Amino acid sequence: MRVFAASLAEMWSPARKRNRLSPDEATAELLLARRHLGRHEPASERTLELVLAAAAGPATERELAGETAAVTAFLAALPEPEPARWPGPRRLPVLAVALVLVALVALCGTAEAGALPAPLQRLAHQAINAPAPSPAMRVPRPSADVTPGPGATGSQSAPGSSGPSQESRTGKPSANPKPTHTSDSHGNGQPTASDSAQPTATDNGKGNGGTPGQGGNPSGHPTGNNGNGNSQN
Amino acid sequence: MLVGDFPEVLRRAAAGDASAFARLWRDTHPPLLRYLWVSTGDAAEDVAAEVWLEVARRIGSFRGGEHEFRGWLFTMARRKMIDRHRYEARRPVSPTGDGELLDHPAADDTVTAALEYISTETALALIATLPRDQAEIIVLRVVVGLDAGAVAQIVGKSPGAVRVAAHRGLRTLRERVAGATVTSPGRGGVTL
Numbered sequence: 196m197r198v199f200a201a202s203l204a205e206m207w208s209p210a211r212k213r214n215r216l217s218p219d220e221a222t223a224e225l226l227l228a229r230r231h232l233g234r235h236e237p238a239s240e241r242t243l244e245l246v247l248a249a250a251a252g253p254a255t256e257r258e259l260a261g262e263t264a265a266v267t268a269f270l271a272a273l274p275e276p277e278p279a280r281w282p283g284p285r286r287l288p289v290l291a292v293a294l295v296l297v298a299l300v301a302l303c304g305t306a307e308a309g310a311l312p313a314p315l316q317r318l319a320h321q322a323i324n325a326p327a328p329s330p331a332m333r334v335p336r337p338s339a340d341v342t343p344g345p346g347a348t349g350s351q352s353a354p355g356s357s358g359p360s361q362e363s364r365t366g367k368p369s370a371n372p373k374p375t376h377t378s379d380s381h382g383n384g385q386p387t388a389s390d391s392a393q394p395t396a397t398d399n400g401k402g403n404g405g406t407p408g409q410g411g412n413p414s415g416h417p418t419g420n421n422g423n424g425n426s427q428n
Numbered sequence: 429m430l431v432g433d434f435p436e437v438l439r440r441a442a443a444g445d446a447s448a449f450a451r452l453w454r455d456t457h458p459p460l461l462r463y464l465w466v467s468t469g470d471a472a473e474d475v476a477a478e479v480w481l482e483v484a485r486r487i488g489s490f491r492g493g494e495h496e497f498r499g500w501l502f503t504m505a506r507r508k509m510i511d512r513h514r515y516e517a518r519r520p521v522s523p524t525g526d527g528e529l530l531d532h533p534a535a536d537d538t539v540t541a542a543l544e545y546i547s548t549e550t551a552l553a554l555i556a557t558l559p560r561d562q563a564e565i566i567v568l569r570v571v572v573g574l575d576a577g578a579v580a581q582i583v584g585k586s587p588g589a590v591r592v593a594a595h596r597g598l599r600t601l602r603e604r605v606a607g608a609t610v611t612s613p614g615r616g617g618v619t620l
Contacts, residue, residue: 223595227569242605243598249551251571254458261473262450265457265480269449272484 429573430455434494442488449487453480456498459572460505462548466556466563467509475512479505499578502568506582554601562597565590 222240225232229251232244305311306319309326319325430437430451440448460479464472482504490500555563561583568579576594580587 219599220595223598224591226598227566227594229570229573239602239606243602245546246551246554246601246605247566247570249546249548250462250555250567251459251573252548252551254454255548258458258461259454261457261477262453265453265477266446266450268477268481269453269484270444270446272481273444274485274488 430494434497438487438490438497442490449484456501459567460501462552462571463502463564463567464505464509466552466567467506467560468512469556471512471516475505475508478508482508495574495578498572498574499582502572502574503582506564554604555597557604558597558600562593562600565593566597566601569594 222232222236226240226244226247229247232240303319303323303325306316306323306325309316309329311319311325311328313328316325316328320327437448437451441452457476457480461472461476464475468475479501483501490497492500552567555566557563558566565579565583568574568582569576574582576587576590580590583590585593
């Protein structure tokens, strides 16, 4: 637009318009541009120049009388600044993306540390090769056999129970992960598998089932029958 | 015109500086009032107040130099003036006999006054006797100081149409003051 205005101004410059416009038009352009006419111009043109000069004269007191009211209205009409408490609608998407990124970074860090719940940790293991969940973190399946039977005390499980020990339920690794076996029905004490694997001298008085080389389990892990049945038969 | 000071004055006014706004107002309000007076008569003060309220609300979003600012402001003024004309057309005001509500003075009376002593008000009254589009264009060019291109943008015409309207208006004015003796403050009288 400025280029257009500049070209227009050049087109109407006094030097060119004197050549193109009629004398009346050229004089009119000088008057409109508030340029002084020469003495050679007709008196009617000079009178018109005075009229236009008066119309564009300096401001009068009456015209400037309303300054105080105008400034007061200006101060009252100023738009109030936006409250800084809540970000504007433009910043909301940026804030949401930043929050999602922070949450993802925190999730990945927790997964790398192996501190996620087992299902999530398993998912992270598959997705980003995070450490697999440890067996101790597995959630135990509820089973009716877990309920201790009559006579069972402490860490002992009911006969035939294949459930985890009390320690394993609490998440602590058991010192003896193997299942215990009892022989209450035979009244021969309660040798456990660990006891049979490491027989001591006190076992001899109650049977030989635990003694290696007497038909017992050569591997040192006697079954329930071998521990007691052979000694009585 | 503020010329070199305009960018700083505008920046301060946009930030809410009352003194900067007052400087803008003192520089621009007189030509605005004259333009509106020629176009709308006695409603000029009311329309000018509406224009400045609009300026106060939107000055923070304005970008440009002093000429662009004047074009922006007078475009707003013209729109509000048109709204005022439409409003008055729907609800015409019946004359009450009060001299202040009369229309612009007749051309003959104005010329008679101009013969004796030419003042700003008299000169504007003489211009106001022209057809409204011609009077509007002459004021925008002579009083406000805009070029033909800027005036064309404000009034929604081509620069050529603006030039033709201005020349016709000046020709009519010349005919009305022909043969008269005009005395201007600070200048000697011109005897025709």
